[in-house]
Amino acid sequence: MNLLLQVVFAGLSVGAVYALVAVGFGVVANGTGAVNFAQGEYVMVGGVVAGVVHEVWHPPLPVSVLCAVAAGVVAGLVTELAVSRFSGARSAEIITIATIGLAVALKAAVLLLTDRKTYGLPHFLGERPLRVGGAVADTQTLWNLAVVFVVAVGLSLFFRRTRQGTILRAAADDPEVVTSLGVPFHSVARWVFVIAAVLGALGGAGLAPLSVMSYESGTLLGLKGFAAAMLGGLGNLYGAVIGGLVIGLVEAAVAGYGSAAYGDAVAFVILLIILFTRPTGLFSQRKVVRV
Amino acid sequence: MTDSALSVRDLRVAHGRLEVVHGVSFEARGGQVTCLLGTNGAGKTTTIRGLLGLQTPRSGTVTVGGTDVSRHAPHRLARLGVAHVPEGRRVFANLSVRDNLRMGTLTRTRRWREEPGLDHVLHTFPELTPKLKDAAGVLSGGQQQMLAIGRALMSRPTLLILDEPSMGLSPKLVSRIYQALAGLRDDGHTILLVEQNARLALELADHAYVLETGHIAESGPAGELIASARVQEIYLGSQEES
Numbered sequence: 001m002n003l004l005l006q007v008v009f010a011g012l013s014v015g016a017v018y019a020l021v022a023v024g025f026g027v028v029a030n031g032t033g034a035v036n037f038a039q040g041e042y043v044m045v046g047g048v049v050a051g052v053v054h055e056v057w058h059p060p061l062p063v064s065v066l067c068a069v070a071a072g073v074v075a076g077l078v079t080e081l082a083v084s085r086f087s088g089a090r091s092a093e094i095i096t097i098a099t100i101g102l103a104v105a106l107k108a109a110v111l112l113l114t115d116r117k118t119y120g121l122p123h124f125l126g127e128r129p130l131r132v133g134g135a136v137a138d139t140q141t142l143w144n145l146a147v148v149f150v151v152a153v154g155l156s157l158f159f160r161r162t163r164q165g166t167i168l169r170a171a172a173d174d175p176e177v178v179t180s181l182g183v184p185f186h187s188v189a190r191w192v193f194v195i196a197a198v199l200g201a202l203g204g205a206g207l208a209p210l211s212v213m214s215y216e217s218g219t220l221l222g223l224k225g226f227a228a229a230m231l232g233g234l235g236n237l238y239g240a241v242i243g244g245l246v247i248g249l250v251e252a253a254v255a256g257y258g259s260a261a262y263g264d265a266v267a268f269v270i271l272l273i274i275l276f277t278r279p280t281g282l283f284s285q286r287k288v289v290r291v
Numbered sequence: 292m293t294d295s296a297l298s299v300r301d302l303r304v305a306h307g308r309l310e311v312v313h314g315v316s317f318e319a320r321g322g323q324v325t326c327l328l329g330t331n332g333a334g335k336t337t338t339i340r341g342l343l344g345l346q347t348p349r350s351g352t353v354t355v356g357g358t359d360v361s362r363h364a365p366h367r368l369a370r371l372g373v374a375h376v377p378e379g380r381r382v383f384a385n386l387s388v389r390d391n392l393r394m395g396t397l398t399r400t401r402r403w404r405e406e407p408g409l410d411h412v413l414h415t416f417p418e419l420t421p422k423l424k425d426a427a428g429v430l431s432g433g434q435q436q437m438l439a440i441g442r443a444l445m446s447r448p449t450l451l452i453l454d455e456p457s458m459g460l461s462p463k464l465v466s467r468i469y470q471a472l473a474g475l476r477d478d479g480h481t482i483l484l485v486e487q488n489a490r491l492a493l494e495l496a497d498h499a500y501v502l503e504t505g506h507i508a509e510s511g512p513a514g515e516l517i518a519s520a521r522v523q524e525i526y527l528g529s530q531e532e533s
């Protein structure tokens with residue numbers, strides 16, 4: 001069997017999920033300036049909801065995936081309510097801290113409702129793996145990559161071509177002026193959190209056939225997605241996609257050629273390297289020098 | 292008598308604990324240009340930000356066209372037809388010039404491609420026409436100022452508030468901007484103009500207030516204030532700076 005190809009397929013499967021999480025981090029950072037610590041929990045919520053729906057009602061798979069997306073919409077709306085309406089938060093720092101609280105709350109809620117159970121899903125495109133060049137490719141790899149591709153192209157069209165997308169780009173430039181033009185801050189916050197949560201939930205549904213999901217799956221995925229977002233430059237759409245795929249690939253390579261035990265450390269090593277070599281990179285995307 | 296488009300009573304605004312606007316009162320009348328003059332640091336920008344709700348005032352009453360808007364969030368003032376051209380222009384650097392102008396229509400239409408009023412703005416600032424597709428961040432300072440004013444005009448404001456539109460521009464560009472403002476005045480716009488450049492502003496204005504360390508020190512018809520010693524001082528100060 002071809003180990004290199006095997007590593008590439010494995011890396012792209014999970015890397016695609018990290019990419020979705022990373023894009024979510026970027027969208028929220030652009031719209032509010034905050035780092036959304038609940039981002040990983042959206043993946044968990046999506047995966048667990050799709051898994052529960054599948055296990056309890058056995059509907060056709062697309063229904064389970066749609067339920068995950070719906071759960072993402074709800075999670076995004078809840079985030080906006082929690083961080084911008086109830087706390088009245090305006091500053092990036094306060095929003096960031098509010099999302100930490102929300103992440104803990106989401107995790108606790110799922111723990112109470114599912115009682116530590118784990119959930120999985122069948123492969124979306126059939127269980128039979130594809131054989132490519134002496135390696136076995138999971139059909140889920142194809143699905144996850146396709147989702148990332150559609151999301152990247154779709155979001156980029158949304159941001160460039162539509163009224164709402166342009167408002168969100170303007171808010172990334174100068175949020176205060178956007179409010180002076182008639183758009184309240186909570187409207188921007190609602191859009192970015194719903195987009196971020198739907199991306200996360202889609203990632204969670206796509207990951208459930210590859211690894212089982214439970215209330216505690218979100219934290220690690222969130223941190224890996226954050227490393228991917230930082231690698232690509234926080235707020236950069238295509239950078240986030242590439243960052244996610246790179247972290248997935250490096251992780252799979254370390255697990256495949258070295259030891260699986262070190263796989264999880266990859267994202268953190270990369271994150272530390274970025275933080276040490278580009279310490280100001282954290283929010284540097286947001287400030288634009290004016291002529 | 293012309294009615295009051297904006298009325299500010301006893302406005303107090305602080306930065307943190309430090310109050311810098313100490314109970315300022317003034318009004319802007321419909322169809323007129325009202326000017327708020329003051330040297331650098333007098334509290335002009337803080338006054339404007341306070342009345343717009345961009346900064347929460349300590350106290351005071353603000354009414355727009357008879358509606359009490361004290362403590363309203365900024366987006367609600369926008370919906371009442373108040374447009375703000377902020378100090379330092381603050382165009383959306385990463386958006387195209389066209390998208391910057393479209394952002395001015397948010398209170399008027401939910402459709403994005405309609406661009407009502409675009410022709411009118413480009414008629415006022417034809418300099419922007421060849422730049423519509425460029426990112427606003429690459430425009431010159433003068434063009435950015437035109438864009439900031441154009442963005443405000445796209446909302447067809449009932450009250451246009453400009454914070455030092457002459458700041459950082461060459462004398463030639465300053466007169467270009469003021470030529471455009473004179474056109475807006477002649478079209479019947481209600482304007483509140485904040486300036487350090489006292490002479491230019493008073494030529495344009497009907498009525499003026501002089502702000503000194505957070506107090507209104509003097510006010511009167513623009514023609515009369517030109518001779519005031521305080522105004523002469525501001526004028527000299529702004530000359531030294533540029």
Ligand SMILES: Nc1ncnc2c1ncn2[C@@H]1O[C@H](COP(=O)(O)OP(=O)(O)O)[C@@H](O)[C@H]1O
Pocket residue numbers: 306311329330331332333334335336337338
């Ligand atoms: N963000 C701020 N934080 C603290 N003090 C400020 C801030 N902005 C302005 N000030 C102070 O408030 C006073 C009034 O400033 P400002 O309203 O900008 O004056 P003007 O617009 O007339 O030049 C000045 O003393 C200035 O130093």
Ligand SMILES: [Mg+2]
Pocket residue numbers: 335336337378454455
């Ligand atoms: Mg000022």
